[in-house]
Amino acid sequence: MIPSHAPPHTIHELLKATSSLFTNKNVKEEFEQRIKEYLQTDRYLTTSSGRRSLYIALKSLKIGKGDEVILPAFTTDIVPMVVRETGAMPIPADAQLEDYNIDPNSVLDRISDKTKAILTVHTIGCPSDLKALKDICDDHNIFLIEDAASAFGAKYNNKPVGTYGDFGIISFGIGKSISMGDGGGLIVLDDELFKRIKDTTLKEYKNSGKVFLKIFGSIMLSNPQLYGIVGCRTKDMIVSHQYDNYTEEIIDDQDISLLSYAIGIQEMKSEIFERRRKIALGYTEILKKFDDVYPPMEKKIAMRFIRDIL
Numbered sequence: 001m002i003p004s005h006a007p008p009h010t011i012h013e014l015l016k017a018t019s020s021l022f023t024n025k026n027v028k029e030e031f032e033q034r035i036k037e038y039l040q041t042d043r044y045l046t047t048s049s050g051r052r053s054l055y056i057a058l059k060s061l062k063i064g065k066g067d068e069v070i071l072p073a074f075t076t077d078i079v080p081m082v083v084r085e086t087g088a089m090p091i092p093a094d095a096q097l098e099d100y101n102i103d104p105n106s107v108l109d110r111i112s113d114k115t116k117a118i119l120t121v122h123t124i125g126c127p128s129d130l131k132a133l134k135d136i137c138d139d140h141n142i143f144l145i146e147d148a149a150s151a152f153g154a155k156y157n158n159k160p161v162g163t164y165g166d167f168g169i170i171s172f173g174i175g176k177s178i179s180m181g182d183g184g185g186l187i188v189l190d191d192e193l194f195k196r197i198k199d200t201t202l203k204e205y206k207n208s209g210k211v212f213l214k215i216f217g218s219i220m221l222s223n224p225q226l227y228g229i230v231g232c233r234t235k236d237m238i239v240s241h242q243y244d245n246y247t248e249e250i251i252d253d254q255d256i257s258l259l260s261y262a263i264g265i266q267e268m269k270s271e272i273f274e275r276r277r278k279i280a281l282g283y284t285e286i287l288k289k290f291d292d293v294y295p296p297m298e299k300k301i302a303m304r305f306i307r308d309i310l
């Protein structure tokens, strides 16, 4: 089992990543190279968070006041909040039981002359119906944004999610499939747009010490013995304050810490996607035996969804 709201690391792995900083002076370059190889694209850049990536994508497409963005009704609240931050109106479409993702038929019902984009979220590791959504976008001349914040490592037609739309969003926050304590990623389809965005993002590195403490703390608190005593209360406290610095976070253009990059390299080298997928398959086998329980079906499974359902 990979614990919820904790990075999938041990203290030993955290220390190993920390010590690698003494010998590897190019952690950012190495991490990004590994991501690009995995995604099979050069048009990738790292951002301070998944919400920041989403905000950059919407602003780059000049989406704002008077525009509408169709998104799934079943998703994390941060997604419509970022859309509202641009001035545009989030328009919820129904989710489908098959994979918990946006239903293309419901999307069709929501399209108006104000619709600028479909923002599909690959829910907890399950790719959405990208073919149907892309066809709708092409027919109506609107943009497709893929929020793969909680599905990095999932594939659709053997190609990583996030690489189909005009923009793909990734998150590397604690509890995500690649969990680096901090950070996000952005995949850009258009070459010119990519060059423009790349030149305007990310200033100096964040403090590695703070990330060390954050990850160390979450490893300790997700320990089963400690979780019952203090972990669950701390988690409630963190969740209740998670939007306190929300606006600053989406405009934050500071680079993530070198330690986050070092942890990212370690995770990309590991079998983390495969491990998550195996765990998901195991849970699915158990859950599908119950009436009225509908785990996302096997062909769509990628990795991390199970922990969110339970």
Ligand SMILES: Cc1ncc(COP(=O)(O)O)c(C=O)c1O
Pocket: 049, 050, 051, 052, 075, 076, 078, 079, 121, 147, 149, 150, 170, 171, 172, 173, 183, 184
């Ligand atoms: C679907 C989805 N989109 C966006 C985000 C935002 O990512 P971050 O927390 O890195 O800003 C999250 C985070 O939980 C998410 O689950």
